[in-house]
Amino acid sequence: MKSVIVAMTAAVALMGVSSVATAGAFSTAPCKACHAVGKDVVGPDWARVAKAYGSADELAKVFKGGFKVEDRKIASSEPKFKAQAALMTGQYNTLIKGHEDEAAKALFDAVKAGKI
Ligand code: HEC
Numbered sequence: 446m447k448s449v450i451v452a453m454t455a456a457v458a459l460m461g462v463s464s465v466a467t468a469g470a471f472s473t474a475p476c477k478a479c480h481a482v483g484k485d486v487v488g489p490d491w492a493r494v495a496k497a498y499g500s501a502d503e504l505a506k507v508f509k510g511g512f513k514v515e516d517r518k519i520a521s522s523e524p525k526f527k528a529q530a531a532l533m534t535g536q537y538n539t540l541i542k543g544h545e546d547e548a549a550k551a552l553f554d555a556v557k558a559g560k561i
Pocket residue numbers: 473475476477478479480487488489494504516517518519520521526527529530531532533534536540541548552
């Protein structure tokens with residue numbers, strides 16, 4: 446029992462204090478400023494995003510294609526979010542570009558976990 450507690454303490458220490466969902470090296474922490482799972486915030490509910498793309502591979506493909514507004518499933522069909530697309534383009538350029546597969550996987554993992 447004691448060794449289990451020691452091991453868990455070590456694991457918690459390794460993870461740091463926050464319970465941020467990560468996939469490989471990709472942290473979704475910055476995404477939390479505008480997204481949630483289960484409700485729209487500044488950006489759309491990630492559960493809806495996951496549903497619209499269907500799979501992490503499909504989302505990664507759109508990221509790799511340059512994440513053009515016309516290729517974005519939510520922005521291209523919802524004027525309210527299309528009007529905010531530039532906000533997401535900035536995030537894409539600084540955080541997602543070069544980490545497309547990890548970012549897409551992290552989003553789907555967060556949806557599975559029910560939180561970012
Ligand atoms: C400053 C606010 C902000 C942050 C931070 C942010 N987003 Fe967004 N996101 C938005 C807005 C606004 C939209 C809706 C406009 C759009 O889809 O382009 C959006 C839409 C999206 C979409 C759906 C695109 C579509 O239209 O189909 C994905 C996927 C996404 N964000 C992923 C992420 C990821 C991953 C992160 C963290 C690396 C992140 N966002 C961080 C504001 C933000």
